[in-house]
Amino acid sequence: MRMGEISATQESGGGKRRLTLRDVAHEAGVSLKTASNVINGSGRMADSTRAKVEKVIRDMGYRVNVAARNLSRDRTGFITLAVPSLTPPYLAELANRTIDAARQRGYSVYVTTYAEGSARGAREVLRSFNSTVSDGMILSLGEVDDVTPEDLEVDFPLVAVGARSTWGKADHVTPDDVQAAASASAYLFDHGSRSLAVVGAREPFDEGALLESVEGNAQLRLRGVIEESRRRGAVLDPRLVGLTGRDWTIGAGARAAQKLVDSGIPFDGVIALNDQLAIGVLSVLRASGLRVPDDVQVIGFDNIEESAYLQIPLTTMDSRLDWTAPTAVGRILGRIQGDAAEPKLLTTPSSVIVRSSTR
Numbered sequence: 001m002r003m004g005e006i007s008a009t010q011e012s013g014g015g016k017r018r019l020t021l022r023d024v025a026h027e028a029g030v031s032l033k034t035a036s037n038v039i040n041g042s043g044r045m046a047d048s049t050r051a052k053v054e055k056v057i058r059d060m061g062y063r064v065n066v067a068a069r070n071l072s073r074d075r076t077g078f079i080t081l082a083v084p085s086l087t088p089p090y091l092a093e094l095a096n097r098t099i100d101a102a103r104q105r106g107y108s109v110y111v112t113t114y115a116e117g118s119a120r121g122a123r124e125v126l127r128s129f130n131s132t133v134s135d136g137m138i139l140s141l142g143e144v145d146d147v148t149p150e151d152l153e154v155d156f157p158l159v160a161v162g163a164r165s166t167w168g169k170a171d172h173v174t175p176d177d178v179q180a181a182a183s184a185s186a187y188l189f190d191h192g193s194r195s196l197a198v199v200g201a202r203e204p205f206d207e208g209a210l211l212e213s214v215e216g217n218a219q220l221r222l223r224g225v226i227e228e229s230r231r232r233g234a235v236l237d238p239r240l241v242g243l244t245g246r247d248w249t250i251g252a253g254a255r256a257a258q259k260l261v262d263s264g265i266p267f268d269g270v271i272a273l274n275d276q277l278a279i280g281v282l283s284v285l286r287a288s289g290l291r292v293p294d295d296v297q298v299i300g301f302d303n304i305e306e307s308a309y310l311q312i313p314l315t316t317m318d319s320r321l322d323w324t325a326p327t328a329v330g331r332i333l334g335r336i337q338g339d340a341a342e343p344k345l346l347t348t349p350s351s352v353i354v355r356s357s358t359r
Contacts, residue, residue, distance in 0.1 A: 244256050
């Protein structure tokens with residue numbers, strides 16, 4: 001099917017009429033090629049131009065005949081999103097936003113989960129990819145999966161998201177965890193904290209190894225805390241680093257926080273490495289008679305929905321899923337459409353979302 005023949009139907013006074021991509025281009029005041037690039041998620045253009053065309057598409061009720069288009073291009077019209085689990089709020093939100101971003105580009109999404117760290121983990125997902133049902137994969141790499149550079153040398157379009165390295169073998173879309181944790185630390189220091197605690201360490205504290213970390217949410221976030229502390233002339237006390245292993249639930253946060261309180265070592269700021277951990281921290285601090293934020297400030301990560309509706313609304317670091325999902329979708333569709341550019345590391349900074357758990 002040629003570019004100008006992609007069409008949809010639109011209700012009019014006399015019934016349904018044929019609405020073409022040329023109509024969209026005319027209404028948006030752009031070329032037919034530009035309109036086609038927006039539909040296909042390809043090409044270079046100003047963000048404002050893409051947004052204008054997308055608005056016209058929505059306003060006119062334009063719908064691509066996806067089946068016909070994909071048949072003509074030998075494509076399925078589906079991409080696969082593979083995640084370790086849909087239980088963590090962050091991953092569930094990643095799935096929702098990926099589906100929305102793909103839908104805006106005329107694609108559908110298969111969501112699959114894999115058993116993180118098991119024999120049927122990410123490696124098996126990569127090996128079992130079926131190109132007859134999906135055109136490419138967005139892979140959220142689990143923290144503990146034993147994936148090698150060779151595993152990522154696949155013969156289908158692949159984009160990875162999350163804090164694991166891809167060794168330059170695949171596009172990698174991720175917020176900058178080191179910057180985010182440094183910003184969280186700086187906010188607490190700037191608002192009066194002098195002794196920071198951290199909840200959510202995966203492994204026993206090793207400052208030298210953490211400062212050399214290049215992957216892993218926990219490792220990179222701890223690295224950011226250490227680096228910012230050093231810039232402030234402070235030291236992160238290893239006794240104030242709460243170990244939770246792979247468990248980043250509310251209960252794990254509460255147990256780690258209780259150990260910090262019971263240690264008797266003074267602290268006046270807590271950086272919890274995700275919001276669920278932070279919720280557990282808040283519960284223990286309150287039960288221990290510590291006032292938040294007067295005695296102890298608390299900040300989390302990921303801005304899950306619940307964080308804004310707690311009894312003490314939680315200050316948190318923006319997850320940047322509003323950037324991650326559409327960026328990953330745009331990148332995978334570019335690959336599907338034949339973009340032969342070298343794999344890239346695409347990162348973005350995060351900012352503090354200030355609420356009542358900090359001053």
